[in-house]
Amino acid sequence: MSVQNQLQTGRRAFNRADNRAAILQAARQVFAELGFGGATVRDIIRRTNLATGTFYNYFDSKESVFSALNDEIGTELRAKLSEARHAASTFEQFVENSFYTYFTYYADNPDSYWLIRSNRGRGGHNSVMPGPQVQAGLEEMRKDIEAAMAEGVVPQLDVDYLNASLGGVAFAVLDEMMERKSIDPQAAARFASRLIMAGVDGFDGQSGAADASVTLAANGS
Amino acid sequence: MSVQNQLQTGRRAFNRADNRAAILQAARQVFAELGFGGATVRDIIRRTNLATGTFYNYFDSKESVFSALNDEIGTELRAKLSEARHAASTFEQFVENSFYTYFTYYADNPDSYWLIRSNRGRGGHNSVMPGPQVQAGLEEMRKDIEAAMAEGVVPQLDVDYLNASLGGVAFAVLDEMMERKSIDPQAAARFASRLIMAGVDGFDGQSGAADASVTLAANGS
Amino acid sequence: MSVQNQLQTGRRAFNRADNRAAILQAARQVFAELGFGGATVRDIIRRTNLATGTFYNYFDSKESVFSALNDEIGTELRAKLSEARHAASTFEQFVENSFYTYFTYYADNPDSYWLIRSNRGRGGHNSVMPGPQVQAGLEEMRKDIEAAMAEGVVPQLDVDYLNASLGGVAFAVLDEMMERKSIDPQAAARFASRLIMAGVDGFDGQSGAADASVTLAANGS
């Protein structure tokens, strides 16, 4: 091939990556703002220099960009979480690092937060984090928890419920955090990990509050 | 009006209620299966003996049935939860009763479960339960928690994060529960309430697991 | 039949007429406001104490009330015009009386005016006045004009064009009149009849203005 051709190829490769990135970036915003159902492909390409048809040179369908976006988030998040877990030497660190990593990721990528925020319920079971990558990520975490139980670091309790609860707390606290004026992932992580750690540690000890026979102020319905 | 008229009116009223119920029932299923965005009005009426236009004799729009459904669930659930809270004399009972009521409701109404399951993210922040009724319900719960804190039954901690976490655990454990072969709301409620109670009670005590310097078996990514 | 039955029959007949009138009255307003196309049968019955189905006890279709309305107007107008014509002893009186009657009728029945106003173009050719009654009415007028021509009272000119022009002037002046603050059928009739009379009388005399070689001030654009 001629030099000219090589340059063209280089240029093309460059443009290819650019275009793909531009579409992904636009799609992230659009899905965040309008949700998958409300968004149209034209909404996406309109935030781009590209033409309608070009979209289909990079993605097979609307569904397809959405998946790519979720995969992207899932992959990044999974990697970070995995790294965080490996850096932990105690179960507490394991938990706190995980929460911290999770909260920090979305604090740093608010577009991604709003993307999944606006599209919960899409993508089957346990879509606390999106995509298939996530299933794997959750599975990894479960294995670590099981290992901790096996070593006696954590009392024996229903692993699936515990795993689900971790996700549930993570998601709920994330929502609350993202709505605050001043977003503080560290504080959020501290709260979540303390709640979970105390919950796990004190789990089977018949909770001491049992005798606190306080009459709750029943507020009117 | 004559007796004849009364009968007519009675009969009509009966049919009216029937049709409305039929539409709601069909809509519940359709929204559960396809989600709000994916569902069409024709999908709904097709599961009915009724004609297209009849739908609009009972509801103004697709949005409108969806709201009615959510209101229905929200109202029922709110009432049950309120009742459960009032029956509690300790904070622990308060928490466990709430979880139990919540899990039982969806165990008994799986259609409703799948409905909200497929439509999370619709209806803004903290849509652990759907609709406007629910905002009120969550607010009630928050007030009770604050009251418990004021009385010293519960340590002082970030109420909003705690409230969010309650919702998060409820939702996550619910999902897990509904996927099991044998659905056991009591077991689920016991797990969730113990986790939360222990978490709350042990919260500020610097978690005893801190010294459990176990090396977690880091499983490969 | 019993006395009771007779009363009932009487009552019914009374109601029948009443209901029909009520529907016509409502329809007149609705068609005037929304036009035939924009009006719905429900718009009509909504301005009535009656139920949807009752409409079809009195009229076969939406089209049908519309026709009835036009026939009503046509018949009334035709009768008045006929009467006015018979009271005339000169062609000028004939013309002026006709215009005056026509303008007065709509000045007195603004609902009817707006009804036809909003529904021009409906009902084929020459719908200066609506309905089939009107065709007959126009035909009568044409015959009178032809008679006047035969007697030499009016110069020989294209009867159809003249007849059409009479209608055209009538309609156009009517519109203008109805838009004025103070509605004055007499003034309108005077204008229209003078214009037409002078036009007819001076018709074949090669119009004296021919030599008025005035340069018209051509306004811009």
Added chain:
Amino acid sequence: MSVQNQLQTGRRAFNRADNRAAILQAARQVFAELGFGGATVRDIIRRTNLATGTFYNYFDSKESVFSALNDEIGTELRAKLSEARHAASTFEQFVENSFYTYFTYYADNPDSYWLIRSNRGRGGHNSVMPGPQVQAGLEEMRKDIEAAMAEGVVPQLDVDYLNASLGGVAFAVLDEMMERKSIDPQAAARFASRLIMAGVDGFDGQSGAADASVTLAANGS
């Protein structure tokens, strides 16, 4: 852009114009036959090689094509009338030229005639010609008439009534003309202008026919 691109653009532009014209042409016929209310967008595109959606690449709505059509007619007609008026040196010429131009335009564009014919009443007052262009056109004519009155060429009489009458005669004679086997704009224009000119000239002279005490043959109703 390359030569190839230019050709492409050229071709596309050509097709664009073609399609737009095809839609307008089809719409003209459909609106003429069925009226605006009775016509459907599908009726229009069905008379075209195009697909449903293509319609909306060229026009925003059904209303929108209708407007475009009326604007087209209005603009053309206004230009021709303006030209005709400027070519006149006497008021008589002014009037006759205007009528002749008007009648000729519709004789040459029967589709346009039937379009407005079927859609009278749409577009408010004095819709002798359609659209907003026309309001301006009528206004121009009114100014010329006023100028003629100021110069004494035309007797002082109610300008609004006169203007309205001009329109009324124009429309009515047009209808009559279009229904004849042999369409002759010149004859129609001659009739209309003579009628109006004589009417205007003889207006205030108390019409000489006043003493023609002919007994009109009153034909039976």
Added chain:
DNA sequence: CATGAATGAGTATTCATTCAT
């Protein structure tokens, strides 16, 4: 004859996707 809920064909419009250039 009154009622008003039921009917379902019909409407304008949108949008993911294709394809000629």
Added chain:
DNA sequence: CATGAATGAATACTCATTCAT
């Protein structure tokens, strides 16, 4: 590989009319 016009199936909703009561 880019373009953007063309496509047409699909959607929410309306309304004249029917009919059981």
